[in-house]
Amino acid sequence: MSPKVRQKKVPIAEQKPEERIRNFDEVCLGYTMEEAIEEGMRCLQCKNAPCVAGCPVTIDIPGFIKALREGNIDESWKILKNATNLPAVCGRVCPQETQCEGVCTLGRGKDFEPVAIGKLERFVADWKASSGDAPAPAVRRGEPKGKVAIVGSGPAGLTAAGDLAKMGYRVKVYEALHEPGGVLMYGIPEFRLPKTIVRREIENIKLLGVEVEVDTAVGRSVTIEELRSEYDAVFIGTGAGTPRFIGIPGTTLNGVYSASEFLTRVNLMHAYRFPEYDTPIKRLKNVVVVGGGNVAMDAARSALRLGAERVTVAYRRTQAEMPARVEEYHHAVEEGIEFRWLTNPVEYVGDERGWVKAVRCIRMELGEPDESGRRRPIPVQGSEFLLEADGAIEAIGQGSNKVLLDAFPELKLNRHGYIVADPETGATSVEGVFAGGDIVTGAATVILAMGAGKNVAKAIDEYISAKRLRAASR
Numbered sequence: 001m002s003p004k005v006r007q008k009k010v011p012i013a014e015q016k017p018e019e020r021i022r023n024f025d026e027v028c029l030g031y032t033m034e035e036a037i038e039e040g041m042r043c044l045q046c047k048n049a050p051c052v053a054g055c056p057v058t059i060d061i062p063g064f065i066k067a068l069r070e071g072n073i074d075e076s077w078k079i080l081k082n083a084t085n086l087p088a089v090c091g092r093v094c095p096q097e098t099q100c101e102g103v104c105t106l107g108r109g110k111d112f113e114p115v116a117i118g119k120l121e122r123f124v125a126d127w128k129a130s131s132g133d134a135p136a137p138a139v140r141r142g143e144p145k146g147k148v149a150i151v152g153s154g155p156a157g158l159t160a161a162g163d164l165a166k167m168g169y170r171v172k173v174y175e176a177l178h179e180p181g182g183v184l185m186y187g188i189p190e191f192r193l194p195k196t197i198v199r200r201e202i203e204n205i206k207l208l209g210v211e212v213e214v215d216t217a218v219g220r221s222v223t224i225e226e227l228r229s230e231y232d233a234v235f236i237g238t239g240a241g242t243p244r245f246i247g248i249p250g251t252t253l254n255g256v257y258s259a260s261e262f263l264t265r266v267n268l269m270h271a272y273r274f275p276e277y278d279t280p281i282k283r284l285k286n287v288v289v290v291g292g293g294n295v296a297m298d299a300a301r302s303a304l305r306l307g308a309e310r311v312t313v314a315y316r317r318t319q320a321e322m323p324a325r326v327e328e329y330h331h332a333v334e335e336g337i338e339f340r341w342l343t344n345p346v347e348y349v350g351d352e353r354g355w356v357k358a359v360r361c362i363r364m365e366l367g368e369p370d371e372s373g374r375r376r377p378i379p380v381q382g383s384e385f386l387l388e389a390d391g392a393i394e395a396i397g398q399g400s401n402k403v404l405l406d407a408f409p410e411l412k413l414n415r416h417g418y419i420v421a422d423p424e425t426g427a428t429s430v431e432g433v434f435a436g437g438d439i440v441t442g443a444a445t446v447i448l449a450m451g452a453g454k455n456v457a458k459a460i461d462e463y464i465s466a467k468r469l470r471a472a473s474r
Contacts, residue, residue, distance in 0.1 A: 005106070009116045010039040017334040021304050024190040024272055027331060028092075028119075036123040040069035043115050044106055051100040051117060056451030057090075057159070059083040061100060061117055068124060077128045080121060085162030086155060086201045086450065088129070089184060091122025092193050094447040095325050129200055144170040146232040146464040151218045151404065154182020155446045156237035156437030158205055159453030160460070165208035167461050172231075173210060176217040176403070179268065182239055183438075184446070186268040187260075189298050191305070192328075195267075219407035224433075232467070233432050233460045236419065237453060240438035242399040246290065250348025255282065255356040259291070259299045259395035266302050284391035287311045288359045290345055291395035292322035297329060299393045300337050311337045312387060316344040316364050316377040342366070344377065346384065348392060359387045398443050418442055426456035427463075434460055 013029040014020075020027050031039065043065045051061040060079050067076035080087040096118040101107065107114030145168040150157045153175040161171045179185050184198045206212065216222060218238075227234050243258030245251050262281075270277035287308045289300040292315035300311045313332070315322055318341045322329065333339075340361070347360040363383035366375035400417045412420040412429035419428055419435040426434040436452030438444055 005044070005112070006038070006042050007112050009042075009113045009119075010035050012116070012119055017331075017336070020191065021335050024305055026194050027191050030126060031119055031123045033127070036120055037069050037071070039116050040065045040120060042106060043069070046105045050103040050105060051115075054100045054103040055083075056099070056447045057084050057454050059090075059100075059121070064124065065115070065117075065120060068120060073124060073127050073131075076124045080124055084450065085159050085205055086446075087121055088125035088197050089155070089193065089201055090447060090450070091118045091120075091125060092197070093188060093445075094118055095445055097326055099447065144168055145461075146170070146468070147172075147230070148460060148464075149174065149227045149231040149234045151227075151234065151236045152176075152182060152238040152437075152439075153180035153202075153212060153214075154237060154239045154437065154449060155184060156239070156439075156449040156453035156456075157182065157235065158202065159450040160235050160237065160436070160457040161210045161453075162205045162208055163454055163457035164460060165205070165210050167457070169461075169464075171210045173212045174216045174218050174222065174227075175212060175214045176221075176238075177268065178214055180212050180214060182237075183241070186241075186264040187295070187298070189263070189267055189302050190272075191301070192298065217403055219404040224404070224408045228432060232464045233434060235426070235453075235456055235460065236404065236428075236433065236435040236439060237437045237449070238401040238404055238439050239449075240398045240400050240418070240443045242401060243394075244397050244399055245394055246345060246396060248345055248347050250350055250356065253348050253350040253356040254354050255284070255389075255391045256348055257391070257393045259289075259295045259393050260398060262299055262393050263295070263302065266306070272302075272306060281306065282391070283307045285309045286389050287391045287393065288345075288387050288389040289313045289393045289395060291315065291397075292317065292324055293395060293397075294324050294328055296395035297324045297332050299395050301328075301332055301335060303391070303393065304335055304337060308391075312340055312389075313337060314340045314343040314345060314359070314361060314387070316342065317366065317374060318342060321366075321374045340387070342377070344379070345392070349386070356389060356392055359389050359392055361385055361387055398438075400439055400442075416442060424455065425459035425463075426452065427459065432463070434463075 045062050064076045064079040100117045101114040104114030147170045150161045150173040153173045164171050181198045243260040265271040269279035271279040271281035287303040304311050342364040343361050345359050346362050348356045349358040351357045363380045364377040367378045370376040419440050421428050421435040421440045426436040434456045436456045437449035
């Protein structure tokens, strides 16, 4: 290892914890040009590039970093956009520590940290936006290769839409909510992913010729039969946004939320800016959040910013097993959020007015590994105790969107209620209908949904091309 290579990542500026807990502004402030180039110089430019294989959308990571450190930011941005339609989003919310950075060659060296790939991707995307040099709209020459309908405007749908438009298809995205973006808009808080960034990325996708129709619930506003008759192929990327609850006594008490409802009110409907936005939300003082994933971190940190004096995360396993990103956990700890490991709620206790006043919990111990590979939590008999709370938020996962699935009985589902689709192509049990993202895999990460969208776009192109070739040969 060359002694000239910096061992640690170039530090990145962040809001101080005591300041950021009082606002919803982005926590990470990003690199300056000088800092980004300095960090880019740490890249070893490996010939085998394990980081590319670790990226679900196969970005040419050494290529974009090389252009960046040479000062050619335009070229760096072009390399990024060739692989991803959402570079500013990827740079902010992807779990790089377990993907591209997790396999970085530099990070394998003793006392060396991996290259800050995500932070560099974010820098290049933000620099392009701030340069004032707007991306040129794509010019479609001749007749489109075909027409494709995209159901859902989350990361899977947006990725598929952008890639298909680049291939020469006329693409229309149908979104049930009043703003496109899916989980990027309703699920991830402003302090982690500013909505101006999401809107900016969506506008760039529209410049490719993609049309987006909001307030349209496929299965209600328009039927799947109508889409199949009008389009050459349909891609379903509706995600997994249906709330799940533990199902313990007291769940119907006032003050008990699903993370989906809580975060949608805060993020998409701007409850944190009430009364400027007409979305009220109760200002809780003592909150218990159930779960250990990124959604639990988002809910806990949002509750803190809404004025809670104490926020406690109850997780039935230990820190070693929690699926949340390390960065988000560290930010939560810095902000004063408490963690109760090996703790599981068994009842919500209410007051005489029907509001939750405490969460009855039981201590857990870890047994043998379960199907997830993590050790199974087992209740410790006689260990129950109370946590005072005037609000509880369950962040234990989401289920599939039933509006479309109930209206499309021909579609084969698995035992968990998700669409059965080919893992490589996204092809479903119905010809011409493809699916990908959380509606197939269950709740996962933004970048995995994007990877699915990218793979399905290629499969749709091959399907339509083959179909037209067969028709022409008859």
